[in-house]
Amino acid sequence: MNSQPARNSTVRWRESDLRHHMHPFTDTKELAAEGGSRIITGAEGIHLHDSEGGRLLDGMAGLWCVNVGYSRTELADVARQQMLELPYYHAFFKTATPSSIELAEKIAQITPDGLNHVFYGSSGSESNDTVVRAVRYYWQVEGKPEKQVFISRTHAYHGSTMIGASLGGQAAMHGQGGLPLPGFEHVMPPYWYDFGGDLSPEEFGLKAAKAIEDKILELGADKVAAFIGEPIQGAGGVLIAPETYWPEVQKICRKHDVLLVLDEVITGFGRVGEWFAADHYGLQPDLMTLAKAITSGYLPLSAVVIGDRVANTLIEKGGEFYHGYTYSGHPVPCAVALENIRIIEREKLVERTRDITGPRLAERLAELRDHPLVGEVRSLGLIAGVELVKNKAKRQHFDPIGKAGGICRDHVIANGAIMRAVRDTIVMAPPLIIEPQQIDEMIGILRRALDLTAKDMGVS
Numbered sequence: 043m044n045s046q047p048a049r050n051s052t053v054r055w056r057e058s059d060l061r062h063h064m065h066p067f068t069d070t071k072e073l074a075a076e077g078g079s080r081i082i083t084g085a086e087g088i089h090l091h092d093s094e095g096g097r098l099l100d101g102m103a104g105l106w107c108v109n110v111g112y113s114r115t116e117l118a119d120v121a122r123q124q125m126l127e128l129p130y131y132h133a134f135f136k137t138a139t140p141s142s143i144e145l146a147e148k149i150a151q152i153t154p155d156g157l158n159h160v161f162y163g164s165s166g167s168e169s170n171d172t173v174v175r176a177v178r179y180y181w182q183v184e185g186k187p188e189k190q191v192f193i194s195r196t197h198a199y200h201g202s203t204m205i206g207a208s209l210g211g212q213a214a215m216h217g218q219g220g221l222p223l224p225g226f227e228h229v230m231p232p233y234w235y236d237f238g239g240d241l242s243p244e245e246f247g248l249k250a251a252k253a254i255e256d257k258i259l260e261l262g263a264d265k266v267a268a269f270i271g272e273p274i275q276g277a278g279g280v281l282i283a284p285e286t287y288w289p290e291v292q293k294i295c296r297k298h299d300v301l302l303v304l305d306e307v308i309t310g311f312g313r314v315g316e317w318f319a320a321d322h323y324g325l326q327p328d329l330m331t332l333a334k335a336i337t338s339g340y341l342p343l344s345a346v347v348i349g350d351r352v353a354n355t356l357i358e359k360g361g362e363f364y365h366g367y368t369y370s371g372h373p374v375p376c377a378v379a380l381e382n383i384r385i386i387e388r389e390k391l392v393e394r395t396r397d398i399t400g401p402r403l404a405e406r407l408a409e410l411r412d413h414p415l416v417g418e419v420r421s422l423g424l425i426a427g428v429e430l431v432k433n434k435a436k437r438q439h440f441d442p443i444g445k446a447g448g449i450c451r452d453h454v455i456a457n458g459a460i461m462r463a464v465r466d467t468i469v470m471a472p473p474l475i476i477e478p479q480q481i482d483e484m485i486g487i488l489r490r491a492l493d494l495t496a497k498d499m500g501v502s
Contacts, residue, residue: 051093052081052093052094055079055081055093056077056078056079056081057078059078059079059081060073060074060078060079065079066202067202080092080096081093081094085100085112085113086111086112086113087111087112087113087473087475088100088111088112088472088473088475088476088480089112090112090460096458097458098455098458098459098460099458099459099460099472099480099483099484099487100112100459100460100472100473101454101459101460101461101470101471101472101484102460102461102462102469102470102471102472103335103339103471103472103473103474104339105334105339106276106307106308106313106334106335106425106471107333107334107335107338107339108335108338108339108473109311109312109313109335109338109382109386109391109473109474109475110338110382110385110386110389110391110473110474110475111338111473111474111475112473114338114340114385116381116385117337117338117340117378117381117382117385118340120377120378120380120381121340121341121374121377121378123377124141124373124374124377124378125374128373129373129374130372130373130374131373132368132369132370132371133162133366133370133371134366134370138371139371139373139376140373141373141374141376141377141380142162142371142372142373142376144376144380145160145376145377145379145380146159146160146345148380148383149332149345149347150347152317152318152383153317153318153320153330153347154318154320154321154325154326154327154330155326156326156349156350156351157327157329157330157347157348157349157350158348158349158350158353159347159348159349159350159353159357160345160346160347160348161176161345161346161348161370162343162344162345162367162369162370162371162372162376163333163343163344163345163346163367163369163370164342164343164344164367164369164370164372164375165201165333165342165344166200166201166206166305166307166331166333166334166344167200167201167202167203167205167206168201168203168344168367169307169331169332169333169344169345169346170200170201170203170205170206170209170270170305170331171201171203171205171206172346172365173268173270173303173329173331173346174192174205174209175363175365176329176346176348176352176356176363176365177192177267177268177301177303177329177352178190178267179356179360179363180301180352180355180356180360181267183355183356183359183360184355184359186264188264188265189264189265189266189267190225190265190267191225191226191227191261191265191266191267192209192225192226192227192266192267192268192269192270193227193228193229193254193257193258193266193268193269193270193300194209194210194211194226194227194228194229194269194270194271195211195228195229195230195231195232195271195275196211196213196228196229196230196231197211197212197231197233197275197278197279197281198210198211198212198228198231198270198271198272198275198278199211199212199272199275199276199277199278200270200272200305200331202215204219204221204223205223207219207221207222208221208222208223208225208226209222209226209270211228211231211278212277212278227257227261229253229254229256229257230250230253231250231275231278231281232246232247232250232251232281232283232284232287233250233275233278233279233281234246234247234284235417235418235429235437236437237250243284243286244284244285244286245286246284247283247284247285247286247287247290248286248287248290250283250284250287251286251287251290251291251294252290252294254269254291254294254295255294255297255298258294258298258300263298263299263300266298266300267300267301268300268301268302268303268328268329269291269294269295269300269301269302269303270303270304270305271291271303271304271305272304272305272306272307272308272309273288273304273305273306273309273314273318273319273320273322273323273325274308274309274314274319274422274425276308276309276425276469276471277308277464278464279427279429279464279465279467279469280420280421280425280426280427280464280467280469281420281427282420282421282422282427288323288324288325289323289324289325292325292326301328301329301352302325302326302327302328302329303327303328303329303330303331304318304319304320304325304327304329304330304331305330305331306318306319306320306330306331306332307331307332307333307334307344308334308425308471309425310332310334310335310336311332311334311335311336311382311383311386312335312386312391312392312395312423312474313335313395313423313424313425313471313474314395314400314422314423314424314425315392315395315396315397315400315422315423315424316392316396316423317392318330319422322422326349327349328348328349328351328352329346329347329348329349329352330346330347331344331345331346331347332344332345332346332347333345335382336379336382337375337378337379337382338382340375340378340382341374341375341378342369342375343372343375343376343378343379386474389475391474391475394474395423395424395474396423398478399424399474399476399477399478399481400421400422400423400424402478402481402482403421403424403426403481403485404421404426406481406482406485407419407421407426407428407485409485410428410485410488410489410492413489413492413493413496414434414496414501414502415430415431415446415450415492415495415496415499415501416428416429416430416431416434416492417429417430417431417434417437424471424472424474424476425469425470425471426469426470426471427464427467427468427469427470428467428468428469428488428492429466429467430446430447430450430466430467430468430492430495431466432446432499432501439465439466440466440499443465443466444463444465444466445466445499446466446495446499447463447464447465447466447467447468448463449495449498449499450463450468450491450492450494450495451463451468451491453490453491453494453495454468454487454488454491456491457487457490457491458487459483459484459487459488461488468488468491470484470488472484
């Protein structure tokens with residue numbers, strides 16, 4: 043990989059990339075100034091390979107999605123076989139395919155009780171658009187068309203379509219394109235480290251839940267269609283709510299007849315040590331969004347799992363639902379998703395995350411609490427965040443926020459691993475196949491990166 047041809051290929055790819063490829067969430071001018079993209083050419087297990095011979099431990103499982111690891115021949119074989127049998131057919135006009143039917147049945151089996159109907163898409167963004175359409179139409183059919191408003195939270199991420207970004211609470215996204223659209227409101231997140239003040243985490247969890255009820259009362263329950271939330275706000279910095287939060291949120295939604303929507307795009311399929319975070323928190327959502335690890339990222343696929351209350355109304359009273367996508371229920375990703383779930387079951391990756399690797403990650407992260415930069419560590423299963431601060435005693439952030447996180451992320455990559463910086467939080471979500479000793483290696487890399495960052499930031 044260090045040969046002259048490989049170097050020439052890297053240069054050519056980078057130049058072509060800058061000329062023709064517009065990347066998501068990227069400042070292209072800045073990318074060009076830095077010399078262009080890192081070119082990923084291969085992967086196996088939990089490791090990536092780049093065009094210059096680098097080997098990187100993927101602490102982010104791609105974009106939170108490659109739960110069963112890279113280069114699984116089982117998934118490639120299933121995709122090939124399905125392509126030979128039926129490479130494509132749609133779900134419009136009263137048709138279906140075996141893999142889309144069998145996957146819907148399997149999803150109904152593994153999701154919480156009462157979630158029995160599946161509407162497919164190709165991304166979490168698409169499926170959250172479907173959530174908004176389905177929920178608003180549900181209330182229309184039920185004779186309450188004024189129930190239109192969705193409540194979400196600051197720092198939330200629900201996709202990057204116009205609807206997805208409006209559902210989300212990312213200020214930078216709202217600054218482009220006239221967002222959020224009307225009908226979307228946001229309240230404080232259950233982010234104790236930033237907003238908890240002198241309250242205990244348990245007290246703050248109830249306060250953050252009350253912010254939802256306060257917004258419902260401010261708008262009028264007759265106007266609020268649903269509350270949507272990620273059980274753990276991944277792209278918000280791995281914000282893990284206090285244990286008091288989610289049971290109270292569910293109670294508030296039921297009290298005011300507001301539908302509860304869980305966005306499990308990141309937390310689903312074993313990430314938190316249960317099949318879904320709803321299982322961990324004991325929740326029964328009215329709708330649930332799935333994507334990413336549904337195929338371990340091998341092919342694009344997403345789904346909205348719709349509870350009986352909403353589905354029965356749409357089916358019995360709603361008539362034709364004028365909504366859908368060309369690739370809804372595409373037979374190839376559905377077949378791959380079925381095999382992906384079989385792998386998770388066969389290799390007991392949910393139980394392994396709960397009992398072995400999740401506790402190991404929490405144990406090793408706890409060792410970082412003595413570092414002068416580390417204000418808090420947060421983890422559940424195999425998703426974690428390490429908050430970097432200027433002053434631990436005062437929970438004081440660096441100014442400008444984001445600088446320390448960016449420096450630390452770059453040191454992590456330079457030392458052989460991939461992690462992500464969200465503001466000044468280093469976040470990680472490795473493949474569920476990671477071994478305990480590989481967790482040790484990953485946290486060792488992070489500690490070295492923290493030491494280098496402290497030096498760069500003048501913190502001792």
